[in-house]
Amino acid sequence: MQELKKKILQEGRVLSDQVLKVDSFLNHQVDPQLMVGIGKEFSARIHEGYATENKKVTKILTIExxxxxxxxxxxxxxxxxxxxxxxxxxxxxxxENYVSQVYSFTKEETNDITVSKKFLDADEHVYIIDDFLAHGAAAHGLIDIVQQAGATIAGIGIIIEKSFQDGGQKLRDLGYPVHSLARIKSLRDGIVEFMEDEHS
Amino acid sequence: MQELKKKILQEGRVLSDQVLKVDSFLNHQVDPQLMVGIGKEFSARIHEGYATENKKVTKILTIExxxxxxxxxxxxxxxxxxxxxxxxxxxxxxxENYVSQVYSFTKEETNDITVSKKFLDADEHVYIIDDFLAHGAAAHGLIDIVQQAGATIAGIGIIIEKSFQDGGQKLRDLGYPVHSLARIKSLRDGIVEFMEDEHS
Incomplete structure (x- = not known):
């Protein structure tokens, strides 16, 4: 997604080879217009999947x-x-709740994540969204909750994937459609380098 | 706001004389269309204020x-x-951050709340939004942060005010415009009773 990549290059700050800070538009201060664009982009990628899957998304699941x-x-x-x-x-x-565990690398703690059972039925087709994908801890916690409900997963929408970490590959190996709007190949030397991508 | 009050009556659950649970559309599962309506309503109330205030809102501040x-x-x-x-x-x-303290009655703990200094300048005119107003702890923490920045407060937008608790009155006594989209007079006997309101 070009608009997002441009924003990352303009406003993102590389704190280390592992850490990109995007708190001016994504996870502390938020750019509402960009978020609308991101919603449209995830929606478009989901609709592409309908051609093969023929099953509509019934709920979006994310994590606070x-x-x-x-x-x-x-x-x-x-x-x-x-x-x-x-x-x-x-x-x-x-x-009654579904509960899973998620380790946060940026906060160095494990959290229980909780979803009330009354909002996830076995007949739901769930699309998971998160801002970052690194090791995939949050995504796996959310997948676990969907599976506890007996519901199905339509795909996983990620705003920024750090492709030099293994979370994205692990999710793809498990067969989940992963829609990453910006895939970062490297943050070495303070420079953001994107993956080449058919959706760029 | 009629649509919100209707939703509260249809889906809200009164857990006690003090506690209304609205997790099916507001703070666990979220109804996106209702949220758009709420955004339009806050925006309309803010615009009403421009007539007397003649100063545009430059930022929205809320708390996760x-x-x-x-x-x-x-x-x-x-x-x-x-x-x-x-x-x-x-x-x-x-x-560098602005930091204030907020006590949560529903989680029984005090949290530091933090806003990066680079996103709040002295020339900002800030509109504060929160989902609930009860004792006003979160609102006061956010006001404190705006004041630390030397910025001004355009008003405080609240989705559900529990008017039988004192937070709203305290904020009005301090002179802040408080825009509450649903004001609850009482939750006694398991029944939601709204205040009569010129904006109903």
Whole structure:
């Protein structure tokens, strides 16, 4: 997605060979127009999949907090509800829940992630969205929750994939369609280098 | 806002005299179309204020996670960036930050909330959004951050105000415009009773 890549080059900051900071438009300050563009792009990639899959997405699933804006704009495009998995149980979460564990490399902690059972049925066809894909920890936690519900996975939409880490390849090896809007090949020497991609 | 009140009556669950659960459309599962309506409504109330204030909103500020969807749709309407204050410092938050403390009654814990200094300047005119207003703890934390930046506050947009708690009155007494889209007078006996409101 050209608009996103341009924004990454203009505003992203390479903090190390592993870490790209995009907090001016993606995960602290958010550019709403860019998020609408991202929602349209995920929606387009999902619709491409319908040709072979013939099964419509019924829900978007993300994880708080940084996945929420793109999940919302995608839900708007597809006209389906959005669920965000909670990282911390609220006292008002009194229902039965699906729970999985996710390790955060940027926060160095393991969180239980929780989705109320009443929002995921076995007949749902779920599209998973997250802002970053690195080792794939969050994506695997969300997949686990969809599987606990007995529901199916339509695909995984990622805003920025760090392709030099193994999360994306592992998900593709498992057979999931992974739609990454910007795939980063390397952050070496403080320079963002993108993968060549048929969707660029 | 009629559409919101209808949704609260249809799907909200009164857990006690103090607690209303709206996780089917607001803060766990999210209804994207309703969020667009909420963004339009906040935008309309902000525009009403321009007549007397003559100063345009330059940024939306909310707090992760449940305020994000409405903040995003309002930012989209006004075409301004959205900031969500972080509750937990990420290892990639290496810049200078504004920090305030917020006590969560539903999670029974105090969180530092953090906004990077580079996204809030003294010349910003900030509109604060949150999903619930009860005691006003989150709103006061966000106000504190705007004040630390030396910026001004255009108003405070709240999706659901529990008017039987004192947060809303305290904010109005301080002179802030508070735009609550549904004001709940009472949750007694398991029944949601709304305030009569000129905006109903």
């Amino acid at each position: 907090s940084s996945g929420i804006p793109a999940a919302l704009t995608t839900g708007l495009e597809l006209d389906v509800p959005v669920i965000f998995a909670r990282k911390k149980k609220s006292l008002t979460m009194t229902d | 996670s449940s305020g994000i969807p409405a903040a995003l749709t309002t930012g989209l309407e006004l075409d301004v960036p959205v900031i969500f204050a972080r509750k937990k410092k990420s290892l990639t938050m290496t810049d």
